[in-house]
Amino acid sequence: MHSTREIKKDIIYVGASDRRLALFENLFPLTDGVAYNSYVILDEKTVLLDTVDASISMQYLENVEYALKGRTLDYLVINHMEPDHCANIESIVFRYPHVKLVGNTKTFQFFEQFYNLKDQENYYVVKEGDELSLGKRTLKFFMAPMVHWPEVMMTYETTEGILFSADAFGAFGALDGNIFADEFNYRVRTADEARRYYVNIVGKYGVNVMNVMKKFNELPINMICPLHGPVLRTEEDVTFLRDKYTQWATYEAEEKSVLLIYGSMYGNTENAISYIAHRLANKGIRNIRIYDVSKTDPSYIISDMWVYSNFVIASPNYNGDVYFKVENLLREALSLSIKKRKVSFVTNFSWGGKALKTMQELLETGKDIEFIGEPVEIKSSVKEENEEALEALAEAIAQSVSV
Ligand code: FEO
Numbered sequence: 001m002h003s004t005r006e007i008k009k010d011i012i013y014v015g016a017s018d019r020r021l022a023l024f025e026n027l028f029p030l031t032d033g034v035a036y037n038s039y040v041i042l043d044e045k046t047v048l049l050d051t052v053d054a055s056i057s058m059q060y061l062e063n064v065e066y067a068l069k070g071r072t073l074d075y076l077v078i079n080h081m082e083p084d085h086c087a088n089i090e091s092i093v094f095r096y097p098h099v100k101l102v103g104n105t106k107t108f109q110f111f112e113q114f115y116n117l118k119d120q121e122n123y124y125v126v127k128e129g130d131e132l133s134l135g136k137r138t139l140k141f142f143m144a145p146m147v148h149w150p151e152v153m154m155t156y157e158t159t160e161g162i163l164f165s166a167d168a169f170g171a172f173g174a175l176d177g178n179i180f181a182d183e184f185n186y187r188v189r190t191a192d193e194a195r196r197y198y199v200n201i202v203g204k205y206g207v208n209v210m211n212v213m214k215k216f217n218e219l220p221i222n223m224i225c226p227l228h229g230p231v232l233r234t235e236e237d238v239t240f241l242r243d244k245y246t247q248w249a250t251y252e253a254e255e256k257s258v259l260l261i262y263g264s265m266y267g268n269t270e271n272a273i274s275y276i277a278h279r280l281a282n283k284g285i286r287n288i289r290i291y292d293v294s295k296t297d298p299s300y301i302i303s304d305m306w307v308y309s310n311f312v313i314a315s316p317n318y319n320g321d322v323y324f325k326v327e328n329l330l331r332e333a334l335s336l337s338i339k340k341r342k343v344s345f346v347t348n349f350s351w352g353g354k355a356l357k358t359m360q361e362l363l364e365t366g367k368d369i370e371f372i373g374e375p376v377e378i379k380s381s382v383k384e385e386n387e388e389a390l391e392a393l394a395e396a397i398a399q400s401v402s403v
Helices: 054-067 089-095 105-114 191-215 235-249 268-282 298-305 324-335 355-364 384-401
Strands: 005-008 011-013 016-018 034-036 039-042 046-049 075-077 100-103 123-125 131-133 138-143 153-157 162-164 223-225 255-262 289-292 308-318 341-349 369-371 376-379
Touching: 005 223, 016 054, 039 054, 054 089, 075 089, 100 105, 105 123, 191 235, 191 298, 223 235, 255 268, 255 298, 255 324, 255 384, 268 289, 268 308, 268 341, 268 376, 268 384, 289 298, 298 308, 298 324, 308 324, 308 355, 308 384, 324 355, 341 355, 341 384, 355 369, 376 384
Parallel strands: 046 075, 075 100, 100 123, 162 223, 255 289, 255 308, 308 341, 341 369, 341 376
Antiparallel strands: 005 011, 011 039, 016 034, 039 046, 131 138, 138 153, 153 162
Protein backbone atom coordinates (compact mmCIF):
# COMPACT_ATOMS: atom_id res chain seq x y z
CA MET A 1 0.00 0.00 0.00
CA HIS A 2 1.28 3.51 -0.83
CA SER A 3 2.47 5.86 1.93
CA THR A 4 2.85 9.39 0.60
CA ARG A 5 2.31 12.96 1.80
CA GLU A 6 1.71 16.19 -0.05
CA ILE A 7 4.35 18.69 1.13
CA LYS A 8 2.99 21.55 -1.01
CA LYS A 9 0.16 21.59 -3.48
CA ASP A 10 1.12 19.08 -6.19
CA ILE A 11 4.48 18.25 -4.60
CA ILE A 12 4.37 14.80 -3.03
CA TYR A 13 6.80 13.04 -0.74
CA VAL A 14 7.30 9.51 -2.10
CA GLY A 15 10.28 8.36 0.00
CA ALA A 16 10.34 5.70 2.70
CA SER A 17 12.45 4.49 5.62
CA ASP A 18 14.65 1.47 6.26
CA ARG A 19 14.49 0.45 9.92
CA ARG A 20 16.49 -2.77 9.44
CA LEU A 21 19.82 -1.38 8.27
CA ALA A 22 22.42 -1.64 11.05
CA LEU A 23 25.25 0.36 9.48
CA PHE A 24 24.88 3.29 7.07
CA GLU A 25 27.52 2.94 4.33
CA ASN A 26 28.33 -0.28 6.21
CA LEU A 27 30.20 1.97 8.69
CA PHE A 28 27.97 4.17 10.82
CA PRO A 29 25.58 2.63 13.39
CA LEU A 30 21.91 3.39 12.91
CA THR A 31 19.91 3.14 16.10
CA ASP A 32 16.71 4.43 14.54
CA GLY A 33 16.96 3.54 10.86
CA VAL A 34 17.29 5.97 7.98
CA ALA A 35 14.94 7.67 5.53
CA TYR A 36 15.53 7.89 1.79
CA ASN A 37 13.59 10.85 0.46
CA SER A 38 12.23 11.45 -3.00
CA TYR A 39 9.64 13.88 -4.34
CA VAL A 40 7.16 14.05 -7.22
CA ILE A 41 6.06 17.37 -8.75
CA LEU A 42 2.85 17.47 -10.78
CA ASP A 43 2.68 20.35 -13.26
CA GLU A 44 2.17 20.49 -17.01
CA LYS A 45 5.21 18.22 -16.89
CA THR A 46 5.74 15.62 -14.19
CA VAL A 47 9.03 15.35 -12.32
CA LEU A 48 10.59 12.89 -9.89
CA LEU A 49 13.48 14.21 -7.80
CA ASP A 50 15.98 11.40 -7.12
CA THR A 51 15.15 7.78 -6.36
CA VAL A 52 15.93 5.72 -3.23
CA ASP A 53 17.97 2.82 -1.86
CA ALA A 54 17.30 -0.71 -3.15
CA SER A 55 16.13 -1.81 0.32
CA ILE A 56 12.83 0.09 -0.02
CA SER A 57 12.19 -0.28 -3.76
CA MET A 58 8.79 -1.97 -3.49
CA GLN A 59 7.30 0.73 -1.27
CA TYR A 60 8.92 3.46 -3.31
CA LEU A 61 7.73 2.36 -6.75
CA GLU A 62 4.18 2.01 -5.43
CA ASN A 63 4.41 5.51 -3.95
CA VAL A 64 5.62 7.01 -7.24
CA GLU A 65 2.86 5.33 -9.23
CA TYR A 66 0.22 6.57 -6.78
CA ALA A 67 1.59 10.12 -6.72
CA LEU A 68 1.56 10.35 -10.52
CA LYS A 69 -2.21 9.64 -10.55
CA GLY A 70 -2.05 7.66 -13.78
CA ARG A 71 0.17 10.17 -15.59
CA THR A 72 3.49 9.26 -17.14
CA LEU A 73 6.81 10.62 -15.85
CA ASP A 74 8.49 13.32 -17.95
CA TYR A 75 11.67 14.02 -15.95
CA LEU A 76 13.79 12.30 -13.33
CA VAL A 77 16.18 14.79 -11.72
CA ILE A 78 19.31 13.04 -10.39
CA ASN A 79 20.78 15.34 -7.75
CA HIS A 80 23.07 12.62 -6.42
CA MET A 81 24.41 9.47 -8.09
CA GLU A 82 25.24 7.51 -4.91
CA PRO A 83 23.49 4.13 -4.74
CA ASP A 84 21.41 5.04 -1.68
CA HIS A 85 19.59 7.46 -4.00
CA CYS A 86 20.03 6.13 -7.50
CA ALA A 87 19.33 2.42 -7.04
CA ASN A 88 15.90 2.71 -8.65
CA ILE A 89 16.79 4.71 -11.77
CA GLU A 90 16.73 1.63 -13.96
CA SER A 91 13.35 0.56 -12.55
CA ILE A 92 11.97 4.03 -13.22
CA VAL A 93 13.29 3.99 -16.81
CA PHE A 94 11.76 0.56 -17.43
CA ARG A 95 8.38 1.77 -16.12
CA TYR A 96 8.47 5.17 -17.84
CA PRO A 97 10.63 4.56 -20.94
CA HIS A 98 10.28 8.09 -22.28
CA VAL A 99 11.47 9.77 -19.09
CA LYS A 100 14.27 12.32 -19.52
CA LEU A 101 17.10 11.86 -17.02
CA VAL A 102 18.24 15.27 -15.77
CA GLY A 103 21.83 15.51 -14.52
CA ASN A 104 25.22 17.00 -15.25
CA THR A 105 28.00 15.39 -17.26
CA LYS A 106 29.50 13.77 -14.15
CA THR A 107 26.10 12.39 -13.18
CA PHE A 108 25.93 10.43 -16.40
CA GLN A 109 29.57 9.34 -16.15
CA PHE A 110 28.80 7.78 -12.75
CA PHE A 111 25.47 6.42 -14.00
CA GLU A 112 27.24 4.42 -16.70
CA GLN A 113 29.93 3.29 -14.24
CA PHE A 114 27.38 1.92 -11.78
CA TYR A 115 24.78 0.50 -14.15
CA ASN A 116 24.59 -1.25 -17.47
CA LEU A 117 21.76 0.87 -18.86
CA LYS A 118 22.93 3.52 -21.32
CA ASP A 119 20.03 5.75 -22.19
CA GLN A 120 21.90 8.59 -23.84
CA GLU A 121 18.99 9.67 -26.05
CA ASN A 122 17.11 10.47 -22.88
CA TYR A 123 19.92 12.33 -21.10
CA TYR A 124 19.03 15.95 -20.36
CA VAL A 125 22.35 17.55 -19.41
CA VAL A 126 22.29 20.65 -17.21
CA LYS A 127 24.97 22.95 -15.85
CA GLU A 128 25.19 25.70 -13.23
CA GLY A 129 22.20 28.06 -13.36
CA ASP A 130 20.25 26.20 -16.06
CA GLU A 131 16.48 26.28 -15.72
CA LEU A 132 13.78 23.78 -16.62
CA SER A 133 10.21 25.02 -17.02
CA LEU A 134 7.55 22.57 -15.91
CA GLY A 135 4.56 24.84 -16.71
CA LYS A 136 3.67 26.90 -13.64
CA ARG A 137 6.85 26.02 -11.82
CA THR A 138 10.49 26.33 -12.85
CA LEU A 139 13.44 24.32 -11.58
CA LYS A 140 16.90 25.87 -11.40
CA PHE A 141 20.05 23.79 -11.00
CA PHE A 142 23.06 24.58 -8.82
CA MET A 143 26.19 22.45 -8.84
CA ALA A 144 27.30 21.33 -5.36
CA PRO A 145 30.55 19.39 -5.95
CA MET A 146 31.77 17.29 -2.98
CA VAL A 147 28.61 17.80 -0.97
CA HIS A 148 29.01 14.86 -0.87
CA TRP A 149 30.33 13.49 -4.19
CA PRO A 150 31.71 15.42 -7.20
CA GLU A 151 28.54 15.15 -9.30
CA VAL A 152 26.14 16.45 -6.62
CA MET A 153 23.80 19.23 -7.58
CA MET A 154 20.88 20.90 -5.86
CA THR A 155 17.57 21.82 -7.45
CA TYR A 156 15.75 25.04 -6.55
CA GLU A 157 12.04 25.43 -7.24
CA THR A 158 11.72 29.14 -8.00
CA THR A 159 7.98 29.80 -7.45
CA GLU A 160 7.78 28.83 -3.79
CA GLY A 161 11.46 28.83 -2.86
CA ILE A 162 11.91 25.11 -2.27
CA LEU A 163 15.43 23.74 -2.14
CA PHE A 164 15.96 20.07 -2.97
CA SER A 165 19.32 19.93 -1.21
CA ALA A 166 20.63 16.42 -1.92
CA ASP A 167 22.56 15.05 1.11
CA ALA A 168 22.95 18.50 2.68
CA PHE A 169 20.70 19.25 5.67
CA GLY A 170 19.95 15.53 6.05
CA ALA A 171 19.93 13.41 9.19
CA PHE A 172 20.10 9.79 10.27
CA GLY A 173 16.82 8.36 11.55
CA ALA A 174 13.68 6.90 10.02
CA LEU A 175 10.66 9.13 9.41
CA ASP A 176 7.55 8.02 11.26
CA GLY A 177 4.77 9.61 9.23
CA ASN A 178 5.72 13.02 10.58
CA ILE A 179 8.00 13.97 7.73
CA PHE A 180 8.25 17.67 8.70
CA ALA A 181 10.68 18.77 11.42
CA ASP A 182 7.95 20.91 13.00
CA GLU A 183 5.69 17.88 13.46
CA PHE A 184 7.85 16.38 16.22
CA ASN A 185 10.52 17.48 18.66
CA TYR A 186 13.27 17.85 16.04
CA ARG A 187 15.75 19.67 18.30
CA VAL A 188 15.64 16.91 20.92
CA ARG A 189 15.20 13.86 18.74
CA THR A 190 17.04 14.60 15.49
CA ALA A 191 19.43 17.58 15.73
CA ASP A 192 22.29 15.45 17.15
CA GLU A 193 21.74 12.90 14.39
CA ALA A 194 21.79 15.71 11.81
CA ARG A 195 25.21 16.70 13.14
CA ARG A 196 26.50 13.09 13.29
CA TYR A 197 25.31 12.68 9.72
CA TYR A 198 26.90 15.96 8.57
CA VAL A 199 30.23 15.43 10.31
CA ASN A 200 30.77 11.83 9.24
CA ILE A 201 29.38 12.08 5.72
CA VAL A 202 30.16 15.62 4.57
CA GLY A 203 32.38 16.99 7.38
CA LYS A 204 35.56 16.74 5.33
CA TYR A 205 34.17 19.18 2.77
CA GLY A 206 33.44 22.27 4.86
CA VAL A 207 34.83 24.62 2.19
CA ASN A 208 32.57 23.10 -0.47
CA VAL A 209 29.57 23.34 1.85
CA MET A 210 30.27 27.04 2.43
CA ASN A 211 30.66 27.66 -1.32
CA VAL A 212 27.24 26.16 -1.96
CA MET A 213 25.64 27.97 0.97
CA LYS A 214 26.79 31.29 -0.52
CA LYS A 215 24.84 30.56 -3.70
CA PHE A 216 21.62 30.64 -1.71
CA ASN A 217 22.33 33.75 0.34
CA GLU A 218 20.28 35.94 -1.98
CA LEU A 219 17.49 33.45 -2.67
CA PRO A 220 14.44 32.93 -0.47
CA ILE A 221 14.44 29.40 0.93
CA ASN A 222 11.05 28.58 2.39
CA MET A 223 11.43 24.84 2.46
CA ILE A 224 14.40 22.45 2.44
CA CYS A 225 13.84 18.94 1.11
CA PRO A 226 16.93 16.80 1.81
CA LEU A 227 17.53 13.22 0.70
CA HIS A 228 17.58 11.94 4.30
CA GLY A 229 15.74 13.06 7.42
CA PRO A 230 12.86 15.47 7.88
CA VAL A 231 11.69 18.25 5.55
CA LEU A 232 12.19 21.74 6.99
CA ARG A 233 9.35 24.14 6.24
CA THR A 234 9.25 26.74 9.03
CA GLU A 235 11.48 29.81 8.98
CA GLU A 236 12.70 28.84 12.45
CA ASP A 237 13.76 25.34 11.38
CA VAL A 238 15.32 26.48 8.09
CA THR A 239 17.30 29.21 9.87
CA PHE A 240 18.30 26.85 12.69
CA LEU A 241 19.86 24.29 10.35
CA ARG A 242 21.41 26.85 7.98
CA ASP A 243 23.11 28.47 10.99
CA LYS A 244 24.29 25.10 12.25
CA TYR A 245 25.72 24.23 8.81
CA THR A 246 27.64 27.50 8.73
CA GLN A 247 29.09 26.72 12.16
CA TRP A 248 29.95 23.10 11.34
CA ALA A 249 31.38 23.89 7.90
CA THR A 250 33.70 26.54 9.37
CA TYR A 251 34.73 24.22 12.22
CA GLU A 252 33.73 26.76 14.88
CA ALA A 253 33.15 25.04 18.23
CA GLU A 254 29.62 25.19 19.60
CA GLU A 255 30.67 24.74 23.25
CA LYS A 256 33.54 26.29 25.13
CA SER A 257 34.04 23.14 27.12
CA VAL A 258 36.05 19.94 27.28
CA LEU A 259 35.62 16.56 25.62
CA LEU A 260 37.73 13.90 27.34
CA ILE A 261 38.45 10.83 25.25
CA TYR A 262 40.31 7.82 26.56
CA GLY A 263 41.35 4.27 25.87
CA SER A 264 41.89 2.25 29.01
CA MET A 265 42.55 -1.49 29.43
CA TYR A 266 42.14 -1.78 33.19
CA GLY A 267 40.71 1.57 34.29
CA ASN A 268 43.94 3.32 35.27
CA THR A 269 44.05 5.72 32.33
CA GLU A 270 40.32 6.27 32.81
CA ASN A 271 41.09 7.21 36.43
CA ALA A 272 43.36 10.05 35.28
CA ILE A 273 40.64 11.35 32.95
CA SER A 274 38.06 11.17 35.71
CA TYR A 275 40.36 13.16 38.02
CA ILE A 276 40.87 15.89 35.39
CA ALA A 277 37.14 16.06 34.66
CA HIS A 278 36.35 16.62 38.34
CA ARG A 279 39.02 19.30 38.64
CA LEU A 280 37.61 21.02 35.57
CA ALA A 281 34.12 20.89 37.03
CA ASN A 282 35.44 22.44 40.26
CA LYS A 283 36.86 25.25 38.14
CA GLY A 284 33.40 25.98 36.74
CA ILE A 285 33.60 24.19 33.37
CA ARG A 286 30.13 23.01 32.36
CA ASN A 287 28.90 20.40 29.89
CA ILE A 288 32.03 18.25 30.23
CA ARG A 289 31.79 14.97 28.34
CA ILE A 290 33.85 11.78 28.68
CA TYR A 291 34.02 9.00 26.07
CA ASP A 292 35.62 5.55 26.23
CA VAL A 293 36.86 4.76 22.71
CA SER A 294 36.27 1.07 23.31
CA LYS A 295 32.60 1.57 24.10
CA THR A 296 31.37 4.34 21.82
CA ASP A 297 31.43 4.20 18.04
CA PRO A 298 33.83 6.81 16.59
CA SER A 299 31.00 8.46 14.62
CA TYR A 300 29.42 9.69 17.88
CA ILE A 301 32.71 10.87 19.39
CA ILE A 302 33.76 12.64 16.20
CA SER A 303 30.36 14.31 15.98
CA ASP A 304 31.01 15.77 19.44
CA MET A 305 34.51 16.81 18.35
CA TRP A 306 32.69 19.34 16.12
CA VAL A 307 30.95 20.69 19.24
CA TYR A 308 33.74 21.11 21.82
CA SER A 309 36.54 23.69 21.86
CA ASN A 310 38.93 21.46 23.86
CA PHE A 311 39.83 17.79 23.85
CA VAL A 312 41.85 15.75 26.27
CA ILE A 313 43.14 12.56 24.65
CA ALA A 314 44.35 9.79 26.92
CA SER A 315 46.01 6.58 25.80
CA PRO A 316 47.93 3.76 27.39
CA ASN A 317 51.07 2.62 25.61
CA TYR A 318 50.03 -0.55 23.86
CA ASN A 319 52.67 -2.63 22.09
CA GLY A 320 54.89 0.36 22.79
CA ASP A 321 52.66 2.81 20.95
CA VAL A 322 49.24 4.46 21.00
CA TYR A 323 46.18 2.30 21.80
CA PHE A 324 44.70 1.10 18.50
CA LYS A 325 41.25 2.55 19.04
CA VAL A 326 42.61 5.94 20.07
CA GLU A 327 44.81 6.05 16.98
CA ASN A 328 41.91 5.02 14.76
CA LEU A 329 39.72 7.75 16.22
CA LEU A 330 42.37 10.44 15.69
CA ARG A 331 43.04 9.31 12.12
CA GLU A 332 39.33 9.29 11.33
CA ALA A 333 38.78 12.75 12.83
CA LEU A 334 41.77 14.15 10.94
CA SER A 335 40.60 12.60 7.68
CA LEU A 336 37.35 14.49 8.23
CA SER A 337 39.47 17.66 8.59
CA ILE A 338 38.87 18.45 12.24
CA LYS A 339 40.60 21.77 12.95
CA LYS A 340 40.60 24.85 15.21
CA ARG A 341 40.76 22.83 18.42
CA LYS A 342 42.81 22.85 21.64
CA VAL A 343 44.20 19.46 22.63
CA SER A 344 45.84 18.11 25.79
CA PHE A 345 47.36 14.70 26.42
CA VAL A 346 47.57 12.03 29.08
CA THR A 347 49.48 8.79 28.56
CA ASN A 348 50.10 5.74 30.67
CA PHE A 349 53.00 3.31 30.54
CA SER A 350 54.45 0.52 32.63
CA TRP A 351 57.78 0.13 30.85
CA GLY A 352 57.82 2.76 28.09
CA GLY A 353 56.50 3.50 24.62
CA LYS A 354 55.89 6.33 22.17
CA ALA A 355 52.12 6.84 22.48
CA LEU A 356 52.50 10.54 23.29
CA LYS A 357 54.86 11.18 20.39
CA THR A 358 52.59 9.34 17.95
CA MET A 359 49.49 11.25 19.07
CA GLN A 360 51.28 14.59 18.91
CA GLU A 361 52.71 13.86 15.46
CA LEU A 362 49.30 12.81 14.20
CA LEU A 363 47.59 15.94 15.49
CA GLU A 364 50.37 18.20 14.20
CA THR A 365 49.13 17.24 10.72
CA GLY A 366 45.82 18.99 11.51
CA LYS A 367 45.19 22.67 10.89
CA ASP A 368 44.96 25.16 13.76
CA ILE A 369 45.37 22.48 16.42
CA GLU A 370 46.90 23.99 19.56
CA PHE A 371 48.43 21.85 22.32
CA ILE A 372 47.48 22.99 25.81
CA GLY A 373 49.45 22.34 29.03
CA GLU A 374 52.17 19.85 29.83
CA PRO A 375 51.22 16.27 28.88
CA VAL A 376 50.85 14.06 31.94
CA GLU A 377 52.49 10.64 31.93
CA ILE A 378 51.15 8.06 34.38
CA LYS A 379 53.24 5.09 35.41
CA SER A 380 50.75 2.18 35.49
CA SER A 381 48.28 3.87 37.87
CA VAL A 382 47.47 7.33 39.16
CA LYS A 383 49.31 8.09 42.42
CA GLU A 384 49.56 11.10 44.68
CA GLU A 385 52.80 11.99 42.94
CA ASN A 386 50.72 12.67 39.76
CA GLU A 387 48.35 15.05 41.47
CA GLU A 388 50.37 18.19 40.92
CA ALA A 389 50.83 17.53 37.19
CA LEU A 390 47.16 16.63 36.71
CA GLU A 391 46.06 19.74 38.58
CA ALA A 392 48.41 21.89 36.48
CA LEU A 393 47.01 20.38 33.29
CA ALA A 394 43.42 20.95 34.44
CA GLU A 395 44.27 24.57 35.25
CA ALA A 396 45.88 25.15 31.84
CA ILE A 397 42.84 23.62 30.12
CA ALA A 398 40.40 25.70 32.19
CA GLN A 399 42.35 28.86 31.35
CA SER A 400 42.32 28.06 27.64
CA VAL A 401 38.58 27.32 27.66
CA SER A 402 37.84 30.76 29.07
CA VAL A 403 39.88 32.57 26.38
FE1 FEO B 1 22.82 9.82 0.91
FE2 FEO B 1 25.87 10.78 -0.41
O1 FEO B 1 24.32 9.72 -0.23
